Amino acid sequence: MDEWRNRIFCEDALDGLARIPAASVDLIIADPPYGLGKDYGNDSDKLAADAYLQWMEQWIDLALPTLKPSGSLYIFLTWRYSPEIFVMLKKRMTMINEIVWDRRVPSMGGSVRRFSSVHDTIGLFVKARDYYFDLDAVRVPYDAETKKARSRSIFVGAKWLEMGYNPKDVWSVSRLHREHRERADHPTQKPLEIVERMIKASCPPGGVVLDPFMGSGTTAVAAVRCGRQYTGFELNPDYCALIASRLQALQSAAGEAVLQDG
Template sequence: MTTVAAVDEWMNRVFCEDAVAGVQRIPDGAVDLLIADPPYGLGKDYGNDSDKLDAAAYLEWTALWIDAALPKLKPNGSLYIFLTWRYSPEIFVLLKQRMTMINEIIWDRRVPSMGGSTRRFSSVHDTIGLFVKGRDYHFDLDAVRIPYDAETKKARSRALFVGAKWLEMGYNPKDVWSVSRLHREHREREDHPTQKPLEIIERMIKASCPPNGLVLDPFMGSGTTAVAAKKCARNFVGFELNPSYCSMIEQRLNELAIASTEPVSVTRPELCE
């Protein structure tokens, strides 16, 4: 079994290896936020067979990685997990036996209203679960408030509203997030079948990971969590099975470092040992 490594050997790095074994590099209770975007059990091609399990095997594997990853969270740590409607009920029940559920978030992917099934309603959302380990979990709503537009603020100009924090700082994003998926021409788009938008991951990090805290992503994919963590001045650690995706992550982080006009708080990770 992989032993726990010194912090400078795993912090701000992505390892090209299986997360179930790889997380043993990280000491228990070290992680502030766990963002998990695992295979959905839909048969997607990630350059391997990781998404081609039958239902029973998929749920068994899910329990395996959850049991390996959750001990890494601090007592006040949080978990966001991306799922689809197919398996979210079973996995939410699994997690409720280990954590407290705070939200079910619906990500409206803004899929155009064309095509789709003729035998059921078209699925145009992902399900996201927010779970926490303890009552004192970190949550910074002010960091993710959505500003009101000028017209809305003007309409609420009565003395009753003057100086109201919610009016000046913006409103709670609520539990339905309408954020466009990354279409082929999107400037963020990488060659990955289920890449998540930076806007969503940055919201999670700003709300649920304190400044200079640590984010763990067991399924890095295109590396959006690592990029978002760097942009938000947080540390990260992650795992990815596909060597091509590891190279993609390295390139994205290199481009971020070049584009930044401010010094980064961490050294650039060495990827894919």
């Protein structure tokens, strides 16, 4: 039964994850509440520290069995809780990277008692040593000047020079400010650029991406754009409607493109 594929379930992930068959998902992208008291239209981000960490462990233990042996997990976190959660995950998986997302926040004041926080932490974890990872799909092209500077004979035909370099573990991608063309009505929406990089690198074409906290639906939109399948959960009915709207708009745009090509 594949009724769970390419569907967003408007319910608590804790209630619905059991519906996802074991070892059926290629990639989990999780952007859970950070425990900072954000307003998601409910009390999901208003737990005390101990309760928050207990809740994190609860959904993680429900989600990980859905991964295939070659599967991976990317998890967005705040620096306030990433140490504890990384330790928790290291007991269950192998950590591959700690990625720093530089949100390109402009300098506009802030606290005078500490350095301004302008990044999110992303953990990349895998189930086994032979995990799926397609570096070529996410290489960053060199500019013409760099290629010219490496035009000596020893570099001619070098794959890395033609295809680009391996993305570093600091991703400098602007947050979605209020006027950004991608921006939807969600307080912590992630950029497509980041999520698409995760999907292209860590989910094979046609594979399945699971997002336990769909929010604005960026993971589902990115999966469709990248030729993958998706599934996931969202507790807030308003966000479920937003996701449906974004997916419908994507489908309509694809239909218009087909008509134009025809």
